[in-house]
Amino acid sequence: MQARERPRVVARQAAGSLRPMLLDGRVAVVTGAGRGIGREIAVCLAQQGASVVVNDVGVALDGRGGDNDAAAQACAEIEAAGGRAVPSYDSVSDFEAAGRIIRTAVDTFGQIDILVNNAGIIRDRTLVKMSEDDFDAVVAVHMKGTFNCARHAAELMREAGYGRIVNITSSAGLRGNFGQTNYGAAKAGIMGMTFVWALELARNGITVNAVAPAGTTRMTAGLYERTGTEPPPDQDPSLNAPLVAFLASEQASYVNGQVLGRTGYAFTLFQTPRQVAAMWREGGWDPEGVADHFHEVLGQHLQPVGMPAHPLLGKKD
Numbered sequence: 001m002q003a004r005e006r007p008r009v010v011a012r013q014a015a016g017s018l019r020p021m022l023l024d025g026r027v028a029v030v031t032g033a034g035r036g037i038g039r040e041i042a043v044c045l046a047q048q049g050a051s052v053v054v055n056d057v058g059v060a061l062d063g064r065g066g067d068n069d070a071a072a073q074a075c076a077e078i079e080a081a082g083g084r085a086v087p088s089y090d091s092v093s094d095f096e097a098a099g100r101i102i103r104t105a106v107d108t109f110g111q112i113d114i115l116v117n118n119a120g121i122i123r124d125r126t127l128v129k130m131s132e133d134d135f136d137a138v139v140a141v142h143m144k145g146t147f148n149c150a151r152h153a154a155e156l157m158r159e160a161g162y163g164r165i166v167n168i169t170s171s172a173g174l175r176g177n178f179g180q181t182n183y184g185a186a187k188a189g190i191m192g193m194t195f196v197w198a199l200e201l202a203r204n205g206i207t208v209n210a211v212a213p214a215g216t217t218r219m220t221a222g223l224y225e226r227t228g229t230e231p232p233p234d235q236d237p238s239l240n241a242p243l244v245a246f247l248a249s250e251q252a253s254y255v256n257g258q259v260l261g262r263t264g265y266a267f268t269l270f271q272t273p274r275q276v277a278a279m280w281r282e283g284g285w286d287p288e289g290v291a292d293h294f295h296e297v298l299g300q301h302l303q304p305v306g307m308p309a310h311p312l313l314g315k316k317d
């Protein structure tokens with residue numbers, strides 16, 4: 001398909017800055033942007049010149065109830081600072097509703113250049129205590145919601161010959177975390193879709209990357225409440241947004257299919273899962289042969305699960 005001619009983006013300069021803004025003239029949708037990490041991403045994208053659809057259905061942490069007009073509040077904040085934003089209250093987990101989220105960008109601002117799939121809920125339980133409903137609800141928002149929004153957005157981005165998709169994942173899915181079967185499954189699924197879409201959409205000028213953020217939001221506040229401690233400054237949820245803004249920019253055209261993260265004040269790059277060792281036998285193996293040789297070959301390379309922090313990351317000394 002022929003790329004449509006796009007209006008030339010004239011870079012303006014951020015107030016008080018000698019550098020042009022990263023996203024001037026661009027239009028972004030950020031899901032789950034009424035609060036937490038998504039709100040900070042929406043604010044940052046707007047500060048960098050993007051017009052932003054602030055999508056948030058305004059639910060409680062477990063996805064139930066909730067009537068908080070978080071999306072409108074975030075929009076008011078962006079507009080008060082001189083930015084452009086419009087609220088959207090549809091749920092990402094409904095396919096038709098996700099179409100309305102993306103259409104809000106086109107109807108209000110004329111196009112869709114950037115999609116940040118950030119909306120999320122949690123219902124933590126160990127496997128043997130997790131209900132089917134807990135599993136389905138979390139997968140529906142994170143994984144299906146990411147598919148729903150990307151499915152609608154990618155079609156328009158493909159027609160335009162340009163797009164940036166940033167999928168918010170989590171170490172819970174990349175490395176595993178106790179009590180998060182549903183969340184880990186969804187976040188690992190998001191990583192898998194990121195790889196697939198990076199391959200499929202690259203020819204259309206669209207990049208797709210994943211970011212595993214960190215920050216004290218209502219999703220993680222319990223960790224500090226339980227220990228009665230204050231979250232450290234390096235858990236400020238706004239610290240994730242600059243990386244997302246860069247990935248959402250034209251400058252990041254060479255970054256595709258990557259999984260990035262944040263630990264402390266460091267942005268990090270994850271290794272893509274790949275074979276680290278192999279045991280080979282002409283004609284293949286029988287179970288006894290595997291049992292006899294596994295330890296001496298693959299057994300020497302077994303890898304840890306879970307997410308202990310890298311000892312050098314996020315620390316100045």
Ligand SMILES: NC(=O)c1ccc[n+]([C@@H]2O[C@H](COP(=O)([O-])OP(=O)(O)OC[C@H]3O[C@@H](n4cnc5c(N)ncnc54)[C@H](O)[C@@H]3O)[C@@H](O)[C@H]2O)c1
Binds near residue numbers: 038056090
């Ligand atoms: N906080 C962390 O340390 C951390 C770590 C790793 C990953 N993440 C991920 O970052 C993202 C943001 O999390 P957060 O900590 O800011 O949580 P949060 O609860 O503060 O924000 C999530 C927002 O998503 C909205 N939302 C939920 N379901 C929705 C739906 N169906 N449609 C539209 N909006 C919906 C909620 O109303 C909420 O405002 C999530 O994807 C989360 O999994 C967070």
